[in-house]
Amino acid sequence: MVCGLSFLVAFWLHIALCYGETEFQRWDRWWSYEGLTGPPAWGNFNQKWKLCTHGGRQSPIDILPTDLLYDSNLKHIFLSKHKVAGVIRNTGHDLTIYLNSSDSTHDVKLTDGPLSYQYKVAKIVIHFGSTDKQGSEHRINGKSFSAEAQIVAFNSQLYNNISIAEESNYGLAVISLLVSVNGSVSSPIGQLFSASASHVQYRGQEKALAKFSVHDLLPLTQNYITYEGSLTKPGCYETVSWIIMNKPVYMTPEQFGLLRQTVSTDETAPVKTALENNYRPVQNLNRRALRTNINFPEQKSAACDIKREKAYTVNQYLSKLK
Ligand SMILES: *[C@@H]1O[C@H](CO)[C@@H](O)[C@H](O)[C@H]1NC(C)=O
Ligand SMILES: *[C@@H]1O[C@H](CO)[C@@H](O)[C@H](O)[C@H]1NC(C)=O
Numbered sequence: 001m002v003c004g005l006s007f008l009v010a011f012w013l014h015i016a017l018c019y020g021e022t023e024f025q026r027w028d029r030w031w032s033y034e035g036l037t038g039p040p041a042w043g044n045f046n047q048k049w050k051l052c053t054h055g056g057r058q059s060p061i062d063i064l065p066t067d068l069l070y071d072s073n074l075k076h077i078f079l080s081k082h083k084v085a086g087v088i089r090n091t092g093h094d095l096t097i098y099l100n101s102s103d104s105t106h107d108v109k110l111t112d113g114p115l116s117y118q119y120k121v122a123k124i125v126i127h128f129g130s131t132d133k134q135g136s137e138h139r140i141n142g143k144s145f146s147a148e149a150q151i152v153a154f155n156s157q158l159y160n161n162i163s164i165a166e167e168s169n170y171g172l173a174v175i176s177l178l179v180s181v182n183g184s185v186s187s188p189i190g191q192l193f194s195a196s197a198s199h200v201q202y203r204g205q206e207k208a209l210a211k212f213s214v215h216d217l218l219p220l221t222q223n224y225i226t227y228e229g230s231l232t233k234p235g236c237y238e239t240v241s242w243i244i245m246n247k248p249v250y251m252t253p254e255q256f257g258l259l260r261q262t263v264s265t266d267e268t269a270p271v272k273t274a275l276e277n278n279y280r281p282v283q284n285l286n287r288r289a290l291r292t293n294i295n296f297p298e299q300k301s302a303a304c305d306i307k308r309e310k311a312y313t314v315n316q317y318l319s320k321l322k
C-alpha cells in the first residue's frame with residue numbers, strides 16, 4: 001500500500017514536473033479502469049470529482065425491464081443526416097471520434113426524443129471488453145454487451161462548448177448503442193472504429209477520418225429507453241440525458257480483434273497495458289424514472305376498465321440475445 005501510494009506520488013510529480021501540462025491534462029491522466037486509480041477511487045482524487053463517490057444519479061445502470069415506464073409524451077429522436085469530417089484519437093481511456101466542429105453551418109443536431117433543448121454532437125466514444133461477455137457500460141436485465149458506443153452531444157442552446165456543458169444543467173445528451181458480436185453482420189459503427197484502430201494503437205495517436213453520417217450509425221428502430229444520469233468517467237457530473245436504443249448494432253469477431261489490439265499507454269512506455277475493459281461498473285438507480293416509448297400491445301382484460309400503470313417486459317430485441 002505504502003509502495004503503491006509512493007508510486008502514485010512519484011507518478012504525479014513526474015507528470016507535473018516533466019511535462020508542464022495544464023491542470024486539466026494532469027488530472028485527465030490520473031485515473032483508470034482498474035487498480036489503485038480505478039472507479040472506486042475516482043472520487044478521492046479531486047474535489048471536483050466527488051460525485052463519482054457520493055452522487056445519487058450516476059451512470060451507467062442495469063436496466064431492469066420491470067422498472068420501465070411507458071411514456072406517451074416521448075417523441076422520436078431527430079438526428080441530422082449529413083456527412084461530417086472527424087478524427088479518431090486514442091485518449092488512453094478509450095477510442096474517441098471527434099467531429100470537425102469548425103464549420104457551424106454543418107452542426108450535427110440532436111433534438112426531440114426526451115430532450116427539451118437542441119444539442120450538437122461533439123464526439124463518439126467506444127467502450128469494449130477483453131471478451132465478448134463484457135464491455136458495455138449499461139446492462140439490460142443484468143446482461144452486458146460486448147461494447148457500447150456513445151454518441152455525445154452538448155446543449156448548444158445554453159452553452160458554447162462541451163467542456164462547460166458537461167458540468168452544467170441539462171448539458172449533455174448521449175445516445176447509447178449496445179454492440180453485439182455477429183459473425184455474419186457488421187453495422188457501420190463496426191467498420192468506422194475497426195478500420196482505423198491500427199492507426200491509433202497507442203495513447204495520443206490520431207487519424208483523420210473520411211466524412212461519415214452519424215445518423216447512419218443508429219440501429220433501425222425509434223424505440224429507446226431514457227433516464228437522467230451522469231458522465232461515466234471523472235468528474236461523473238450529473239448532467240446527462242441518456243437515450244439507449246432498443247436494438248443492438250453488430251460488429252464481427254475480426255473487428256473486435258482489431259479494437260483489442262489498442263493499448264492505453266504511449267508508444268514509448270516500457271510496460272504496455274491494453275485499452276480493453278474500459279467500462280465503469282453499474283450504479284444504483286435510486287428511484288429514478290426509467291422511461292420508454294416502447295408501447296407493447298395491451299393485453300385484453302374484460303374485467304377492468306381503468307388503465308393501470310404497468311411494468312413492461314421490454315426489450316424484445318435485447319433480452320433475446322445471448
Ligand atoms: C473542418 O471544417 C473546416 C470548414 O469546413 C475545413 O476547413 C477543415 O478542413 C475541416 N477539417 C477537417 C479535418 O476535415
Ligand atoms: C468553453 O466555454 C467557456 C465559457 O464560455 C469558456 O470559458 C472556455 O474557455 C471554453 N473552453 C474551450 C475549450 O473553448
Ligand SMILES: *[C@@H]1O[C@H](CO)[C@@H](O)[C@H](O)[C@H]1NC(C)=O
Pocket residue numbers: 180181182183184185250321
Ligand atoms: C446477426 O445479425 C442478424 C441480422 O440482424 C440477426 O438476424 C442474427 O440474429 C444475429 N446473430 C447473432 C448471433 O446475434
